[in-house]
Amino acid sequence: MTILRTLPALAIGAMLSSAAAPVAAQRGNAAKCTSGWAGTIQYSRNQANSDSKTVTRLSGKGTQTTDWSLKANYTAQIAVRPAADAEYSTGLANINASSVSTETVAANDRDICPHQRVSQGMSGNFVSKSETRAGGSGLEAGIDVTTDADTYTVSVRLPEVNGTVSGSDSASFSGQCKAKEATSKSIADLPTTIDAIRFSTDGEERLNPGDPNRLTGSFSKSAYGVTETLSWNLRRCGPALRLVEVKFEDMRFPTWEAWQEITEQTGTIDGNIVRIKAIVANDGPDERAATVKFRETYQGDKWDAAKPDAPIEEVSVFVPSGQQREVTFQWDSSGYAWFDDGRPRLVQRIRAELEDAGKKVDDMTRNLKVAPKPVVLVHGLWSNWRTWEPWQNILTTSHSYDWKAFPVGEKPEHGRMSTGEEPGTLGPTNTIVQNADQLGRYVEYAQKDRNAWHVDIVAHSMGGLISRRYIHAEMPSYADGKPQVAHLVMLGTPNQGSSCADLMSAALELTGRSMTALQELQTSSVAKFNAVTTERKGVPFSVLAGTIVPPVCRIFSMNDGVVAPMSAIWTIADNVQQRVLHTDMTGTAPFSSFVKPRLAIGPKAARSNGKLSALTPWPGIPGPAPRRLMVLGVEDPKETTGPDFSKIVRLAPGQTTQVPLPVEDARNFGLTFMAANTVSATLIDDKGTVVAINRAGTAEASQMFRSLFVDRAIVKGNWTLTLASEDRVEREIVLATWSNAS
Structure with missing residues (x-):
């Protein structure tokens, strides 16, 4: 008191x-x-x-x-x-x-x-x-x-x-x-x-x-x-031996063996090595041999109070008359921010029992708060840290205010990636290698801020490739033998590239222009990336693939609007497919159903190096060949990744314009374009019939790559694309057509 x-x-x-x-x-x-x-x-x-x-x-x-x-x-x-x-x-x-x-x-x-x-x-x-x-x-x-x-x-x-x-x-x-x-x-x-x-x-x-x-x-x-x-x-009036105190220490990041006392209010971070120390005093006239047994106790817990204590460690010590001796051991806190069923564990109770000649003579219980590992959030193409803005509230609601989110770029002095300011902009960007370096700086900032030796990474879209590069080339190793990144959770990452990037990059190249981030998402570029980015260093990979959008960008399966499921899944054993848009993967529902179960793991799963870390190839999927289309894992020599027709259109504020589209005989027809969500697109066939619409302000208009698809036989002729701007600034629209999806 x-x-x-x-x-x-x-x-x-x-x-x-x-x-x-x-x-x-x-x-x-x-x-x-x-x-x-x-x-x-x-x-x-x-x-x-x-x-x-x-x-x-x-x-x-x-x-x-x-x-x-x-x-x-x-x-x-x-x-x-x-x-x-x-x-x-x-x-x-x-x-x-x-x-x-x-x-x-x-x-x-x-x-x-x-x-x-x-x-x-x-x-x-x-x-x-x-x-x-x-x-x-x-x-x-x-x-x-x-x-x-x-x-x-x-x-x-x-x-x-x-x-x-x-x-x-x-x-x-x-x-x-x-x-x-x-x-x-x-x-x-x-x-x-x-x-x-x-x-x-x-x-x-x-x-x-x-x-x-x-x-x-x-x-x-x-x-x-x-x-x-x-x-x-x-x-007073007790046995000769007694426990004076039980204390906890962890190491001050980034200096290994720099032990510091843990206060009950601050606690430690899941995954940190904790040194548990008990001080034993001998008030008797003779030297005594003592044994200290450390146990994990559930007494006082709302749900598991009846659960028996679990042994942790047992240490023996000789204590001279009138003196004190310390006994210590190192304890791995991995998983102790959670129960094994995914419930948040707000406090861990450690009991020390002192035995003299096999008889318990004293005991002491201390509380140790173990907060979850910080979550470093890595955005993708045409995005920034604000895509993760709701996540701190999501983490707080899921555990406590001690579960911290670190969106890369929120505090740019600690690291800021450049992947394009907003959908459709074509200015200069960093390379994946440069962004991985910025990610590394932000990971270190999160570790210092939370005194955490290990972090989790959740990455959206291209952010998964950036995170893979960081793990392969820059992630440090520690004396505890555990990877710095405890888990990499990817949301819609194009691990085999994106055919939308193929189409749009080809359209830009035909006009003598290019965008680094977009080029690095092409299937041929990611194939080269995969050939050299091979080290996972024991980090478990998980990936979520979306299957809600019909064919786009020559993706012939249901997809998330940007990435085909087979590209996201790649060789990652822990994969899940959901009906979710690419741009909605950072929302609350994917967090609850996919992300949280992979981060909120208790001690049993944390110590098992469980099945989530297993890496088995997805059957029948080789690396994609340059400039060739992969259809369900089989190379189709009749199709290429280039567009049938491409064009760049400038649209003034409030302007409506019509773009003539040459169309060849085909089984079906598609058009993909990059534009702000303030632009509406209407596709009209050669008979003047409206066959597809993508309206400004809708969910479809918020996608990075917007597509219109006509699933019927097409006869050679001239179609029209009507573009209408509701914006106050001039916009640039990049469009490409494709056909014969099957």
Whole structure:
């Protein structure tokens, strides 16, 4: 329990002292034990004060500003032991105290120097610094523990400690009529003494009726920039061996073995290696052998409270009389943000049981919050980080606010990919290799922000190729043997390229233009990419393929409007096909049905290296041959990926124009075009009949590649495409026709 009360501000050098003898009193019927207390007490005093004042100089021509600050820290670790054959306790303290006081004076003035007519600015800066350091080990400390019927008080008295004080003075000048040299001098160490300290709780701490011979708690007082805190873990009339504390540590990314204590409020991240530490004390007269058994406990859990504890680790230790020893082991937290059934696990409970000669003599349970791995979100062609804007709310709703989304480019100073600003724009873009480098920077940012050694990646469309390149070429390895990227989940990724990219790139090339990102999505380009991008480094791959749109861009199967299912699936064993548009794959429904089950995995799945990481070829699908069409995995030599006809049209704001289309005899006919969703397209045959429409503002108009398809025999003739703009700016439309889909 923490209680904040006012306290007069005291500098470290002016602490109160006391010479009262240590006494432990037990009153009432709360405890029948007559022994003194054993355990540990920690005391800390932190002070931070500052002041700033600006006054007019006596000359009236300038100002003088004085800034003062004091930072002081005092800590004491006290080992508490029962006095021999007495009812009171004694303590030995290790004390460390330091303080730094700094005063800075900045004087500014204006004056006219001899033989001048114009005044000039003059300044002087003066810095005085005083630093105190003091401490000692094994110092006698007074301990008072007073119990009443249902409350108790803990008091400590810490002795004077010796130390040293040193200082420095410096001065610098500018603009004086007669130049002044800067000065600097140091003050040698001088002996000093930090006064004794007495601190007590307010007597309102409550005894545990079920265990009145054990006291654990914390108490604070704060006022005027000073905070004093007392924490204790005490026991009496118990066995010689006891548990002092159970603590958790993880490593501060990016430095392996840089262990830091985990606070209960902050917790750790799923996949981090956690060092679990138990401190064992021996209050008896002889050295004792002890065993600490660590268990995963479900007691207090809403759903699994009846589930038995699960053993984690067992460690043995010898503890000399009157001393303490630490036992530690490293625990892999992978999967502990979730239960195995996909429910969020908001806290993990670790129980330490201390055994002496095979008999349990003490136990202690501590909570460890394990947050899910950060999710790095990688956008695709003609997109940016805003495609993932709802995802933080989605993750928060699915687990807690500790499940964090990191859309690449949201904070561009940490990395920003370039894949085209919006659908249909044809400006310069990064290559896949360059975007993979930006992704790597953002992954590292997410790791530092969350102190996470492992992340998950969810990638849409071209973002999957960028992520594959990052894993292949740039993903680092760690000493824990697990891949940095725990899972790559791809949504509509053209893992064998996109025939829509083939058509549109060919249309651009016929006019002497090109777009890097679009070129890299061609089937021939991705075939070359796959030939050299082969390393998965143990990262499980999963992919979602859409099957909602009829033939487009010579994709002869149901597809997502951009990517054929066989292209997305490629050689990835964990694949799912859903009736979802390419541009809708970043929505809530695909997250719930496809993404979350692959990220919200519990300890069992996390440790199994389960079937999701298996990689088996999709039957009958070789890599696509350049400039050839793949139909259900079989090369069709009669078809090519180029357009029958292509054209680039400029459309002024509000303009409607008609584009003549030459049509040959064919089994069917299709037209694919790239345009903003403010443009409507109407296809009219040679008899003046409207055969297909793609209207502005509809779901179909929001697709990257918009298609019109006529599934009937076509006779050679001249058709017409009517384009109408509802935009306020000029738009450029790239179109291509194709035929004989089968």
